[in-house]
Every structure is written in C-alpha cells, then in structure tokens.
Amino acid sequence: MVSHSDLGPVIVTGGSRGIGAATVRALVALGRPVVFSYASNDAAATALCDGLGRQVRALKADAGDPATPARLFDLCATEFSPATGLFANAGITGPASKITDLALDDLRRVIETNLIGVFLSAQEGARRMGSGSAMVLMSSRAAELGGGGEWVHYAASKGAINAMTKGLARELGPKGIRVNAVAPGLIDTEIHAAAGLGDRLAQKRGDVPLGRIGTADEVAETVTWLLSDRAAYVSGTIVDIGGGR
Numbered sequence: 001m002v003s004h005s006d007l008g009p010v011i012v013t014g015g016s017r018g019i020g021a022a023t024v025r026a027l028v029a030l031g032r033p034v035v036f037s038y039a040s041n042d043a044a045a046t047a048l049c050d051g052l053g054r055q056v057r058a059l060k061a062d063a064g065d066p067a068t069p070a071r072l073f074d075l076c077a078t079e080f081s082p083a084t085g086l087f088a089n090a091g092i093t094g095p096a097s098k099i100t101d102l103a104l105d106d107l108r109r110v111i112e113t114n115l116i117g118v119f120l121s122a123q124e125g126a127r128r129m130g131s132g133s134a135m136v137l138m139s140s141r142a143a144e145l146g147g148g149g150e151w152v153h154y155a156a157s158k159g160a161i162n163a164m165t166k167g168l169a170r171e172l173g174p175k176g177i178r179v180n181a182v183a184p185g186l187i188d189t190e191i192h193a194a195a196g197l198g199d200r201l202a203q204k205r206g207d208v209p210l211g212r213i214g215t216a217d218e219v220a221e222t223v224t225w226l227l228s229d230r231a232a233y234v235s236g237t238i239v240d241i242g243g244g245r
C-alpha cells in the first residue's frame with residue numbers, strides 16, 4: 001500500500017468553500033499537494049491558502065470554461081508534479097424553482113457548471129493522467145431522488161454524472177485510471193442558502209434515517225479514500241453519503 005504522501009498531487013474544482021474546501025484540507029493533512037479552482041470568492045480562497053501553506057495553490061477559473069481544465073493541470077505540473085488525482089466537485093443548484101418557472105439562463109448555467117464543467121475536467125484528466133490515477137466526480141442524492149418541487153434541473157445535471165461515472169470507469173479502466181462518484185445527501189454548506197432555501201436543512205432533517213445533517217468533512221473522508229490506494233479495486237461506483245436517505 002502506497003502512503004497518501006507518495007500518491008502525488010490532486011486537482012479539486014470548486015475548492016474554496018464547502019465540501020471542496022474540506023477535501024482540500026483533508027488531502028493536505030494527508031500529505032498530498034492540491035491545486036484548487038474557485039469561481040469568484042477571493043476572500044474564501046485566500047483564507048484557505050493562508051491556513052495551509054506551500055502545499056496548496058488556488059486558481060480563479062470558471063468550471064464551465066473550456067480553457068479551465070488545461071490551466072489547472074498545467075499549474076499542478078508546474079508547481080508540484082503531474083496530477084494523479086482529480087476531484088471534479090464544482091457545482092451549483094441554481095435558484096430553487098419549479099420547472100414552470102425556471103429561466104433558460106439558469107438551466108444553462110447549472111448544466112454548464114455541473115455537467116459540462118465536470119465532463120471537461122474528466123476529459124482533460126483522461127488525456128493527462130496515467131496508470132494508478134483516480135478521479136472522483138461530484139454527484140448528489142438528488143440524481144435518484146429527482147429534486148421535484150425544488151430543482152429538477154439540478155437533479156438532471158447530477159444524473160448525468162452517474163452515467164458518466166459508469167462509462168468512464170469502463171473506458172479508462174484499461175489505462176489504469178479509476179473513476180468513482182460521491183452522492184452526498186443533506187450536507188451543511190452554504191449551497192442551500194445560495195439557492196434561496198436558508199431553512200432547507202432544518203426542514204428536511206426529519207427525512208434522514210440517521211436523524212441529522214451531514215458535514216463537509218464526512219464527505220471529504222470518502223473522497224480522500226476513493227482517491228487513495230486503499231480504494232485500489234474500487235471503480236465505477238457511486239458512493240451515497242446521505243445518512244440512509
């Protein structure tokens with residue numbers, strides 16, 4: 001078993017806040033250098049870097065921009081060494097909305113970030129990463145629950161991630177690249193308030209068999225495992241992290 005610190009650097013998209021930031025912290029604590037991207041919140045990205053020192057680099061780059069993945073992989077190779085791990089995490093819900101009220105621009109933005117952004121990251125990873133590397137794609141329990149009444153658009157974007165995970169695991173397995181996804185349920189981050197549903201977690205807590213909301217650190221725990229050698233025979237799997245919901 002190779003130790004975490006010998007496994008090489010990881011690229012994390014959307015790493016400045018929430019689940020991405022928890023994963024950046026967890027990877028650095030394990031000795032893996034990290035390059036992360038973020039969209040606009042400079043203060044959050046700077047604060048994260050300040051706390052982690054020389055093992056982390058940040059790049060302000062939109063996940064949906066086709067130029068972003070190459071910039072991330074280049075930065076990682078220049079500052080550390082070629083990436084051996086990718087966590088394609090950047091995502092948004094768009095505004096909570098029934099389908100009858102959803103604006104086309106909001107639908108496009110969600111698909112561009114959650115589906116095209118993850119696809120382009122995985123595509124660049126497939127071109128650049130070698131045997132022994134691993135990708136984790138960010139899905140959601142919404143992919144199976146459907147998001148009805150809140151965000152079917154978001155659920156649809158995450159359903160595509162599940163399909164992509166299965167297909168890429170088959171396509172890239174012969175190259176020695178593992179591909180898995182995580183599907184978190186109700187996790188305590190700012191994403192719910194950003195959608196205009198500040199009380200969502202409190203309202204939904206009763207739906208969770210384990211009786212509580214999950215934490216970003218609990219998701220990061222699974223992601224770091226999937227990116228590590230300890231999951232060497234795990235590929236094509238979507239790991240639910242939803243407290244049984």
Ligand code: NAP
Nearest residue numbers: 014016017018019038039040041062063091140187189191
């Ligand atoms: P969050 O707290 O809102 O953090 C989102 C992160 O993604 C931030 O670092 C943000 O950067 C970045 N980001 C957003 N749009 C981006 C873009 N276009 N390009 C680059 N970076 C971008 O969200 P979170 O809850 O941690 O969610 C992270 C992922 O987990 C998402 O894909 C989400 O769908 C998924 N997820 C979350 C939950 C949950 O309950 N929280 C459940 C299931 C799945 P800035 O700081 O610059 O805005």
